[in-house]
Amino acid sequence: MPKSRLFLLFSLILLASCSREPLTALDVEQPEGWDDDLALTIPEDLNPDPNILEIELEAQIVDIEIIDGLTTPVWTYGGTLPGPLIKAKVGDTVIIHFKNSLPDSTTIHWHGLRVPNQMDGVPGVTQPPIEPGGEFRYEFTVNDAGTYWYHPHVNSAAQVGWGMYGPIVIEDPNDPEEFGDELILVMSDMSLNVRDGSFLAENAGGDFTNLFGKEGTVVLVNGKIRPTLKVRQGKQQRWRVINASRSRYIPIRLRDHTFTILGGDNGLAERSREAGRVVISPSERADVVFTPMHEPGTTQTFRWIPFNRGFGTVYRRASVPMIDIVTVMDEAVIPEEIPEQLRIIEPIDISNAIETDLEMTIAQDTSNKIEMGFNGIPYWSMKPLEARVGETHVWNLINNSDFNHPFHLHGYFFQVLDESRIPEWKDTIDVPVGETVRIAVHFEGRPGMWMYHCHILDHAEAGMMGQLWVGPADSTDPAPEQDLSVLIDVMVKEE
Numbered sequence: 498m499p500k501s502r503l504f505l506l507f508s509l510i511l512l513a514s515c516s517r518e519p520l521t522a523l524d525v526e527q528p529e530g531w532d533d534d535l536a537l538t539i540p541e542d543l544n545p546d547p548n549i550l551e552i553e554l555e556a557q558i559v560d561i562e563i564i565d566g567l568t569t570p571v572w573t574y575g576g577t578l579p580g581p582l583i584k585a586k587v588g589d590t591v592i593i594h595f596k597n598s599l600p601d602s603t604t605i606h607w608h609g610l611r612v613p614n615q616m617d618g619v620p621g622v623t624q625p626p627i628e629p630g631g632e633f634r635y636e637f638t639v640n641d642a643g644t645y646w647y648h649p650h651v652n653s654a655a656q657v658g659w660g661m662y663g664p665i666v667i668e669d670p671n672d673p674e675e676f677g678d679e680l681i682l683v684m685s686d687m688s689l690n691v692r693d694g695s696f697l698a699e700n701a702g703g704d705f706t707n708l709f710g711k712e713g714t715v716v717l718v719n720g721k722i723r724p725t726l727k728v729r730q731g732k733q734q735r736w737r738v739i740n741a742s743r744s745r746y747i748p749i750r751l752r753d754h755t756f757t758i759l760g761g762d763n764g765l766a767e768r769s770r771e772a773g774r775v776v777i778s779p780s781e782r783a784d785v786v787f788t789p790m791h792e793p794g795t796t797q798t799f800r801w802i803p804f805n806r807g808f809g810t811v812y813r814r815a816s817v818p819m820i821d822i823v824t825v826m827d828e829a830v831i832p833e834e835i836p837e838q839l840r841i842i843e844p845i846d847i848s849n850a851i852e853t854d855l856e857m858t859i860a861q862d863t864s865n866k867i868e869m870g871f872n873g874i875p876y877w878s879m880k881p882l883e884a885r886v887g888e889t890h891v892w893n894l895i896n897n898s899d900f901n902h903p904f905h906l907h908g909y910f911f912q913v914l915d916e917s918r919i920p921e922w923k924d925t926i927d928v929p930v931g932e933t934v935r936i937a938v939h940f941e942g943r944p945g946m947w948m949y950h951c952h953i954l955d956h957a958e959a960g961m962m963g964q965l966w967v968g969p970a971d972s973t974d975p976a977p978e979q980d981l982s983v984l985i986d987v988m989v990k991e992e
């Protein structure tokens with residue numbers, strides 16, 4: 498227990514011994530209007546069946562005031578930034594009637610959800626791109642509790658950068674209430690011209706910006722610049738944080754605090770742990786308990802702090818205020834104990850695993866254009882990796898390049914083979930400069946063509962992406978021939 502929390506506990510016990518029973522976190526409510534400034538849109542459920550969530554979702558450009566007094570023509574899901582919260586419970590069926598009212602084609606990828614292959618939203622691979630005016634019906638069952646998100650897989654660095662992302666929470670009704678009241682925080686950034694609110698040109702900065710990965714000029718939490726959150730000292734909140742940035746890494750840290758890390762991408766980890774900081778790379782999620790520790794009547798600011806993810810990424814960069822945290826005047830309460838054991842995660846049996854090296858590479862081609870890839874090959878020239886349902890694979894993700902790369906696998910959860918880590922299920926893992934991260938994945942079903950890629954979206958578009966063919970269990974056929982022209986066409990748009 499950190500010193501400050503111990504002190505709080507002692508003072509409360511002292512107080513209690515001379516007056517009445519002290520209140521604990523579960524005895525009181527959050528401060529009135531605590532999360533009003535961070536509210537997300539809840540879509541209307543069109544289906545009366547309590548086990549089916551059926552919604553309409555329209556992609557459309559809407560003017561939104563992000564910078565005070567200016568409007569930005571945001572590319573949205575449903576007219577809001579971020580898009581509406583898709584919230585269901587484990588075992589539910591989710592149906593989305595999607596309409597594309599954008600001037601460009603698009604698709605939806607359900608990041609982290611183990612959906613059937615044809616629902617994965619990869620244009621030219623699992624479905625045709627949805628053209629302007631077109632519609633598509635997504636339907637899948639959600640069997641894994643956790644924090645997820647949705648975004649396009651078409652021209653993604655641009656479309657995500659213009660606002661196309663929304664949160665997904667799959668609830669486990671058995672989660673202990675001691676975790677605190679849920680607060681979903683979609684953290685992102687946007688490249689805005691701060692004088693008029695317009696978007697900076699997508700290709701501003703040229704090749705170097707693609708190498709670096711675009712980071713926006715404004716940092717947003719639930720679509721807002723520097724929103725306010727109200728807290729009460731000792732009253733816990735369960736933060737589900739989603740990093741929807743194209744390239745920005747986000748350290749979760751707050752002065753004088755530790756966070757209780759419950760898990761991340763795909764639900765709870767095996768055990769909780771206290772940490773002064775947890776860094777979430779693009780597309781990763783964090784599930785943490787925040788115990789406010791500051792004195793009633795004070796305000797402090799949760800800030801983005803530059804994080805070294807490779808060459809030039811911290812040089813001359815300042816911190817950025819993200820959330821003003823106001824501690825209300827109500828008397829402090831005693832925080833609840835968070836259990837240490839959260840679930841059992843059986844290690845994947847790798848005794849018969851097929852091992853593959855995947856080096857994340859950056860090169861310059863003959864015309865000096867930057868070309869990224871795996872093992873020196875960009876996705877447009879690469880043959881799919883091959884696997885079969887029922888097989889277990891170990892991938893060595895090797896990074897000798899000058900930048901970190903958040904590696905994401907579609908369709909399957911993996912485990913990181915590192916005994917110093919608390920076991921958990923992941924769909925995205927940061928591979929730091931100069932390191933090798935080993936992951937184990939078991940292909941339990943759902944054959945088809947899946948993607949893996951760096952989730953710095955400029956890197957993916959520059960080539961750091963590949964395909965994985967998961968064949969049926971009983972088949973020995975090689976991966977089918979792929980025509981990648983549609984994928985190549987929609988992934989990279991010349992301006």
Ligand SMILES: [Cu+2]
Binds near residue numbers: 901952953
């Ligand atoms: Cu990368």
